[in-house]
Amino acid sequence: MQTRLNRRNHAKQTQAKKRSEIVSANRLFNGVDGAPRIVAVVPLSPDVSSRNIVSAIAASLDVSAEECSENGIWKMKAERFKTSVQFRTLPYRDFYGTLDACKVADYVVFALSSSVEVNDWGDTLLRSLQSQGLPEVVTVVSQESELDPKQRSGIMKSLLSFVQYFVPSQTRVFDLHVPSDQLNALRALSEGKPSDVRWREGRSSVLSENTEWDDGVLKVTGVVRGASLSVNRLLHIPNYGDFQISKIFSAPLPRSHRSNGAIMDVEPSLLSEPDAEDADSLVSTNDPDDLANEQTWPTEEEMNGGHDGAQDQTIPDALPGTTPKAVKRIPKGMSEYQAAWIIDETDEEDEDGELPSAERDNDDQGDEEMEEMVEMPVDDEADNQRSVRFQDLDVEEEAEQLEKWRNRKREEEDDTAFPDEIDTPQDISARQRFARYRGMRSFRTSPWDPYENLPRDYARIFQFEDFKRTERNVRRRAEQAVNAVEPGTRVTIYIRDVPQEVANIIGLTVFSLFQHEHKVTALNFTVQRNTEYEGSVRSKDPLILCVGPRRLFVNPVYSQLTRGGGKGTNNVHKFERYLRHGVTNVATIYGPVTYGHQSCTLLREGKDPQAPHLVAYGSFLNTDTTRIIAKRIILSGHPFKVHKKTATIRYMFFNPDDIQYFKPIQLHTKYGRVGHIKESLGTHGYFKAYFDGPINQMDTVCMSLYKRVYPKWYQLARQANNEPMDDAMMEE
Known part of the structure; x- marks a missing residue:
């Protein structure tokens, strides 16, 4: 009996807690003068008009929507539901505008057609929105197309099944041909608590109702949404970057006088100004000093690479008496x-x-x-030459045998068995071609200093001693910020040094940033290929990264994801040349710091800028700058003569100097044997190798070499879109 009473009491407390949360969440929208509910109307078919969708919904309250445009913002007071709705209408095939509008929306209305199916563009848009994070979704059928009453039931079931594939929480589709469904669609937009998008937690945003530009200062008027807005933090304008706030004024709506009903304007008041000591700066990168750590100044001879500008690449012979016999x-x-x-x-x-x-x-x-x-x-050399009965071949015979062996191997070998295997070049020595590579005894445990031979870009980025602790401290300070503007307040934000063209953007949205989110560091994301995309995705291919409020033009580098998501023993991770289906990899880029559980989307532009291809999607992993991405290449050789554990190997190198250079590196075979180079034979790159066990004549001898790779610097997507794309970057 006591247990039953405890369960009832617990259920009652849970119900009261949920009710109080809904009431507190809806307090922001309560009253006609409260914050409006932002609704993004997204047409998914070419015969659907977002303006007609809004007109049909507004007709349920006998409200005229003549002032609503096909691409704009229109506000409606829903006095029956004691709230107001702000519609953000979007035209068909406005891909990036739709993504930006859904970032700030409380509700998204997907408008479907009863006669025209959703094409590939609409499918890509839905998948991108699903990856980005969707708020509350309401699905309607446009009243523009005629609907046969006999086929209505089957069509509605088919459309509901289609929408549930992308939004499983959908339970019905509203038919705007029916007046009752028009009212029910408006009720779904006006009642209840909108669902939260995870990446927006702790961030504030403002959808612009009016914008003015005056001498480099952009005035954005709108209602603060989400968290409190601090004047000391930076604001991000999608496609244009981060900017500072100069001041924030209140912008109350005109009120009517109770006695005579006259409209009276309320004077705006100054709400907040930035603190010079606490305000964030626009410095995003370090300015490295090339001579800061220079100990000596090289001579002109050393800068030329040796005597007379020619670098001596030959290896000197050993002194007499130093080689044991x-x-x-x-x-x-x-x-x-x-x-x-x-x-x-x-x-x-x-x-x-x-x-x-x-x-x-x-x-x-x-x-x-x-x-x-x-x-x-x-004399070891004479004995070895006699024991293997070696004979040098002429150049023509050597080239003929090499070409014959390579063609046979390329036909029989599967591409996935050794994806890193390459051919040693003949026109250039291997020690020059692979000078930046090194050998590793164990990929998992061999040490690798993460601070050696770093590129210049690494001197520009920032590194965090403890990123998780920094994020906790930043969020705690944001919650305790002084003079922050509370959500639901209608304000006018003065933003410094903004281009004039920003004032002409319809439906401009600004997002607040946390402290340090303007600084650039190395970002790691876990990504997966889109199953519908069949093109080739190679490392450092130009892609568009959508993460949080930002959209960046990046060239990500892919690497293997360590089991469990940890760093491993030495934090060395294998470089992946391609992003393949069914495999979760880590994409590394240079980019601004981001906090929270951010989802990411990778897009590739085609010939139509508003019809990109969805390449991959994933989530933010960490900002580890010491993560080593090691590119592996495998030089393969053919066992020419085999005697138990000793074999003569050819086609791995083509001159004795390369053999001497790579002699300390361990060898391995495809059948699991491990060995090392013993000595060079002849002048065509043959060498004798000794292994830990007898090897097979059909085996292949391999040498693994590694070098560290780095991503390229990022750009804003707007800057990248202004640049012409060549045919190699375009895909149908």
């Missing part, structure tokens, strides 16, 4: 010619290192003979 034990009195016919004991050993049985039987006799043996130095 092998020693062979021979009977006393035997000549050097006779000793050459004696087989070394190591050549006759079994794989386990034991001597043959015949030698074990004559062990006592061998001990007596050893007493009379002497040591003789052996």
